[in-house]
Amino acid sequence: MLAQKLKNHDVTNTLQQLPLLTAMEEESSRGIFGNLVKSILKHILWMKVTSASIGQLQVQPLANGRQLMVKAPLDVVAGFNVPLFKTVVELHVEVEAQAIIHVETREKDHARLVLSECSNTGGSLRVSLLHKLSFLLKCLADKVISLLTPALPKLVKSELCPVLKAGFEDMRGELLNLTKVPMSLNSEHLKLDFISPVIDHSVVHLILGARLFNSEGKVTKLFNVAGDSLNLPTLNQTPFRLTVRKDVVVAIIAALIHSGKLTVLLDYVLPEVARQLRSSIKVIDETAAAQLGPTQIVKIMSQTTPMLILDQGNAKVAQLIVLEIFATDKDSRPLFTLGIEASSDIQFYVEDGLLVFSFNEIRADRIHLMNSDIGVFNPKLLNNITTKILTSILLPNENGKLRSGIPVSMVKNLGFKSISLSLTKEALVVTQASS
DSSP states (O other): OHHHHHHHTTHHHHHHTOOHHHHHHHHHTTSTTHHHHHHHHTTOOEEEEEEEEEOOOEEEEOTTSSOEEEEEEEEEEEEEEOTTOOSOEEEEEEEEEEEEEEEEEEETTEEEEEEEEEEEOTTOOEEEESSOOOHHHHHHHHHHHHHHHHHHHHHIIIIIHHHHHHHHHHHHHHHHHHHTOOEEETTEEEEEEEEEEEEETTEEEEEEEEEEEOTTSOEEEEEOSSSSOOOOOOOTTOSOEEEEEHHHHHHHHHHHHOOOEEEEEHHHHOHHHHHHHHHHHHHHOHHHHHHOOTTOEEEEEEOSOOEEEEETTEEEEEEEEEEEEESSTTOSSOSEEEEEEEEEEEEEEEETTEEEEEEEEEEEEEEEEEEESSOOOOGGGGHHHHHHHIIIIIHHHHHHHHTTOEEOHHHHHTTOOOEEEEEOSSEEEEEEOOO
C-alpha cells in the first residue's frame, strides 16, 4: 500500500526534479575552499537527473519488536555538461532512504501509527561514473562526485522524506477507512471502530471495536477491548488475518436471524406435519387432539440471544425457543406451551464475496412444559414431533436469513482475492486463502 501511495505522489518525478547543482553549491559554501569550489561549479552548464526509480520497499522489525524500519532504495542517473567538452558526464547514484514506523500516543487512550526519523541510510550512498572519461574530464567528475556525495543525504531529507511521509499518511488513512466500512445485517448493521495499533515484531495489529446499530440507526450493542478481549493472534505465514471475537460473531448471527414470532397455519403449509402433531397429541389427550381443526396454528419464537460454542474447527449454536400450539386461529390461548433448548451445528463459508453462515439440522436437546390447558404431561412424548416442527419451519427460516451473509469488502479492498476461514475456541478467523 505504501509503495502504491508513493507512486500516487509521483515519487519518480520528485527524484527527477532534485536540485543537485543547488545542493552542491550550498554544500560548498560551508567549506574553507568555498570560492574555489564555486568557480568550478560555474563551469557546469547544466546538471539534472536523467532517469530515476525507486526499488521495492523493505520493512524490517527493530530489535525492540515495537518499531519497524522501512527502507526505500533509490536508483538515479544524473548528467552534467561543461564547456569545451561535448561529452555528457553521467553519474550513477545509489542511495537509500529510511524511516521508523512506530505507535505514537498523543492523548489518553488515543494512539496511531506514525512515520518518523526519515533520513539517508548510513553506508548506503554510492556515486560512480557510468562511462570511462578522459583524464581531465575524470578529474572534474571526481570533484563533482566529492561535492555531490555529502549533499545527497540533505536532499533525501528535504525532498524525498516529505513525499515518504505524505504517502504513509495516505496509506494509514486508507487502511483505517477500509476497516470502517459498515456491514449490513438485514435490517441492522455492524460498524467497526479503530481503537489502537500494536506493532509486534514484523506484524502490525489494528485493534478494532464494533457497534451494532438497529434499523433506526441507534446503537444496540457496543464491543470494545475491555472484558472478553483476545490475545494478539499470530499470522501463521499468511499476510493477513482478521480475528472476530466470539461475542461479536454471536451478535452478527442474532441480528441476521432476528424475526420476532413465526406464525404458521400448519394444516395449510405442512399438512403431513399437522397430521403427525395430531397423532402425537392423541397419545396424551384424545379430546385435545380432536380440537385441532384445519386452522390450527403453530407459533415459534426465540426467547434469548443464541449462545455460540466454538472449538477447533467446529461450532455449535444453542437457542432457547418457545413453541405454542393453538387448536384453531380463533383461540387466544394455546393448548400448551413448550420451552425448548435447541442446538444446531453451524458452518461458515465464503460465497461471492460474502461471509455466509448456515445451520446444519436442529435438535431439541431438552423440552420443558411451560403451561398447558390439557393438563400436565411429559413433554418428552412430543420430542419427535417438536424436532420435526423446528426442522420444517424454524430451520429453513433462519437459514434463509443467514444466507444473505455479510460482506467482507475489507479483505477484497486490501487486495486479497480469496479468503479461508477457521475457528478457535475464542474467535472466527479470516485469512488469505492459500494458492
